[in-house]
Amino acid sequence: MVHRMSAEVGGRTLTLETGRVAKQANGAVWVEYGDSRVLVTACATQKGVEGQDFFPLTVDYQEKMASVGRFPGGYIKREGRPQLRETLISRMIDRPIRPLFPETFKNETQVVATVLSADQMNDTDVMAMIGASAALTISDIPWDGPVVGLRVALINGEYVCNPPQTDLPNAKLEIFVASSAKAIVMVEGMAHEVSEEEMIEALMKGFEWAQPIIQIQNKLRELAGKEKWPVAERVIDAELKAKVESLVADGVKSAYAIADKHDRYAALRVVKEKMKEALAELPEDQLRQAGQVLEDMKYDYVRSMILNEHRRIGDRALDEVRQITIETGLLPRVHGSALFTRGETQALATITLGTEGDLQRLDDLLGDRKKRFLLHYNFPPYSVGEVKRMGSPGRRELGHGNLAERALESMLPLGTPEFPYAVRVVSEILESNGSSSMASVCGGCLALMDAGVPIKKPVAGIAMGLIAEGERVAILSDILGDEDHLGDMDFKVCGTRDGITALQMDLKMSGISRELLTRALAQASAGRQHILDKMLEHLPAPRSEYSPYAPRIVVIQINPDRIRDVIGSGGKTIREIVEQTGCEINVEDDGSVQIASADLAACQKAVEIIKGLTEEPEVGKVYTGKIKRITDFGAFVEIIPGIEGLLHISEVAWKRVERMEDYVKDGEIIQVKLVELEKSGKMRLSMKALQERPESYKESDGGGGGRREGGREGGRDGGRGGYDRGRPPRR
8 A cells, every 4th residue: 555644844845655666675665855756765684693793784875867867977878886975975874874773683784765856956865864764664674763864054044944956055054964853863064154053053943844754754654664573682691790890890990091092902902801711611692791791881981980080081181182283294295285193193184286177077966067176085994003905985984085075165265266276185094093084174274274275264173072871961072982982972063263164963862952062062162273273383374385396377368259269170279289388278168268387487388379379459559460461552460370450551651652562571570550440350550650750751641642442541452451350361
């Protein structure tokens, strides 16, 4: 039986349907929003793997180019590996749904969201998030939902739910908010220096707007939901628990007094090995239980230490940021570099400045467009002292890089005449214990400044944590990896001195008040200001000059009608300019020409050539031109490549001239002055205007005499000896 439920979302109707398609999946929901359609399915295996200590959940969001009536790009003409947008959306769906599976549920689970129709107005990522929740809600897979993801934007002072894509460039704030019936569970987005209060208001709006969609998911479950599979409860033998606690309590306490990560982990490994030796005779299942007891003790001890003693690992204060050291300009051949170290987290950021030819072309459901700013984040295994296979970046690396990229992008003067560069930032994480994405923001900003990029304002980022039990609450600044693991919320805040530019938050607790959010963001702001102080102490402003190895870019504007003169037949002219100068040249349809080279002199040479090819005639200007042909009434002179004017015989000298050949030769280079340019394009040139007029000169002495016909100079060639430059012979 087909069941449909609808709700008004952002002034448009969102519909969830089940029972018509993909009926063999554990749960399947067809989502309609405007003319967009997304199918989301949820499937799980009947049994988990014995002894498995992780939950194998996979979320795959996929966009079909047929959904917008287009062929996929490339040679193969079919969808292949996921594009960056698809990967980021898959990760965005995964984050809020993963914590809602039971702790003991280890069955392999897969959620697949397929975009089948996209109207390019209604967000398919929002639809996929809601569809994933609805599919899990009505399925027999154990899951404690539903949740709803919505996009919230601040446009012209108004908060808007799921605005059309065309409105987002005007948004001061754009965030994706995922909410349950009780609380916000995930946030990700960017902003243009919004205040903490504006950000909190956006979060509250997202939570409020999600509730009607929560309700229709619950109603759909009542109509079409399956009975959930039973989940085994976690059972720990009380006697075994007491024995393990007596064996490891002192060791755990001593280990967490060690500030250094590797020394602390080494001490914890010793504790674990001693426990295993003491319990070596126990069966395998009880040894696994003992390992879980140890993990619980570590979790409980650190949380208790923070909440009861207000003391963190390494005896750090709750709002204390670890020691920061900074180096810039340490890589001589790159265009800009910075080494940012905060505690045991270290990021090496490099900058590459490029030209129009380096822009990344994107071809997805949002259309064919170009991207000018890229930030790539790499997390090699040595950064945490591990040995792993190296490969292409995973979802985590892509997600962290995207967050850092969005934090910095709004502060870059991209695509302006003052800064026409493409920019690539690469953040190599050399050490990690705490937020390496926030180190990438700080290191990336410093590297941009080292490269001489005229950023509007410096940007820093800080990772925050929260631990709460009842009325006891601890907000942690600059969290460690251990504190991230055991906390109830982690959020990353990036911004300038004047406001937030990016935010990412994941909530693990059942709810958080507005007052607590306000406190957390205020403490994050104080930490961000401290980090900015350290950054600006080292490098107060961007460098005044670019690296000698960076390309110099000169942008000039030409008449779009003259583009053909720069390109030439089959591109011949522009290729010749490139060969002569060694510059990279890009010509846009609006007549803007970008000339790039590491050699500024080469750029200037190319500019001169292009200006010569496209120069517009100017009355009163003196030109050095070449005689192209001589007639009985004058000579045609090429004053600009491809453009000729008429030097009438009467304009050669301040006396009567009988024969042109007595004064000029074919192919001769002469100087002439443009004395008249008619609207029709006809030009009158003069040599005598450059000569001193004799005192004895009389008008009757002027040349030409019998060559006048009908009161017009130049006879059959038209008015006043002019020449129609609209029809010049082109070389």
